[in-house]
Amino acid sequence: MCRWLAYSGSPVLLEELLYAPENSLVMQSKHAKLGATAVNGDGFGIGWYGSTSTPGLFLSTEPAWNDRNLRELSAQITVDRVFAHVRASTGGAVQRSNCHPFRHQNWLWMHNGLIAKFSLVRRELMLAIDPVLFPLVEGSTDSEIMFYLAVSFGLAQDPPAAVARMVEFVEDVGRRAGVEYPIQMTVATTDGSTTWAFRYSSRGKSRTLFHSTDVTTLRRQYPDNPALHDVDDDSRLIVSEPLGDLVGAWQEVPESTCVIVRPGVEEELVPFKP
Template identity: 40%
Template sequence: MCRWAAWQGAPIFASEILTAPDHSLIHQSRDASECKTAINADGFGLAWYDKRPTPGLYRDVHPAWSDPNLRSLAQQVQARLFMAHVRASTGTATSRNNCHPFVQGNWTFMHNGQVGGFDQLRKAADMLIPDDLYPNRKGATDSEALFLVACGAGLETCPKLALEHSVALFEDMARGVECAPHMRMAAALSDGQTLYAVRYASDDRAPSLYYQWNAEWQGWSVVSEPYDTVCGGWKEVPKGSFCRFTPTEVEITPFVPQVRVAEPKLAG
């Protein structure tokens, strides 16, 4: 299982979360404490927003702890919103195209979890991606496919409904091949203005997810697991939840996957 961290608020250096804390994200890449495996060595990625609407993106296939370029970049990049991910593959190859976060236009997405039996339903999943978005299918992960399906389902209009619809489709396909767990996810996504996060599973083992208001830095940390215990104030996101973080507020609502049927067009 992967580990990730996101920030939304006043601009801070990415190193404040990626490298500086005792249990920073880079430390979690080799010694995670709240997932099945402590090692997350199958690549990493960092996406950030500041002055421009589309994000910067840096990804590589090395273990995060061994890449000096990531540490140098984290010390120089100061951003109001950023998302970082260290990967533990669930079966797909270690390549840049399979590293999170994924970017489509001004949207960024990263995911921890799995779709049951994805090897058996990969073609069917790819068929759900709209033709105009399919050229952006660069890798082979379930996460990227889910993201592109959500983009085609109206992510820009209503992220929550688009994700509920897309997760329901993938969950139904996993049930069809009788491979459990059908869906487990702790995901983050952003359009560069608002940070969203989801915690959900089709069983009772949703991946861990926490958030914290940092009064010193004036913003929200959203993480797979806390990177420090000094500040305290970490809150666990309830299972089956969709979170919306603005620079100063958070809203948490139930996340209930369901396939939306298109409304019939009126004649005339």
């Protein structure tokens, strides 16, 4: 499977997220602790927002631990919102167009999991994508198909409803094809202002997902930890697995839940039950 993180908050150097933590995302690319696979070396990607509404992308088929360009860029790029993903293919080719995050206009999307027996249902799923969007599909992954289905179903207007409709459709197509548990996912998407993250699977046994504890709470617990005083109160991380072992810093996202992170607003956890 894959590992990913979504950060929003006060500006930080990218290397502080990707390399500095004890269990950083780059470390997870070769030694994941909670993933379905320990090694996630089939490429990586980062998506971040700069001076325009369209996010930048850096995608590579290299393993994250072995990419010198990632190391160089991470020491120079300061971000206040970033998606980062390390990939373990579930069958799709190792090519740049299959690396996450995926982008459409101001939206980013990344996924850990799979559509079960994707080859059986791929054609019907692809034909449900809006014809205007269909030419934009570049790769061969189930993750990208999920993204463009969600965009087709109204992601820009109501993200939770669009993702729920996407899941309902995938499950319906899969079950008609004889697939008992059609979808497994932790998904994150953002429009550059708000982040939505989803933990869901047809079987009810989803891949791991965690969100960071409120920074003000951690400051009270660890008054002598300088890192906690360098970020804004509304800085948040959503991750496939914790980046460190600071007690109380991470909370597991419950099964069938959507996490919503808006600037200046306490994060919200709501049921997600398509």
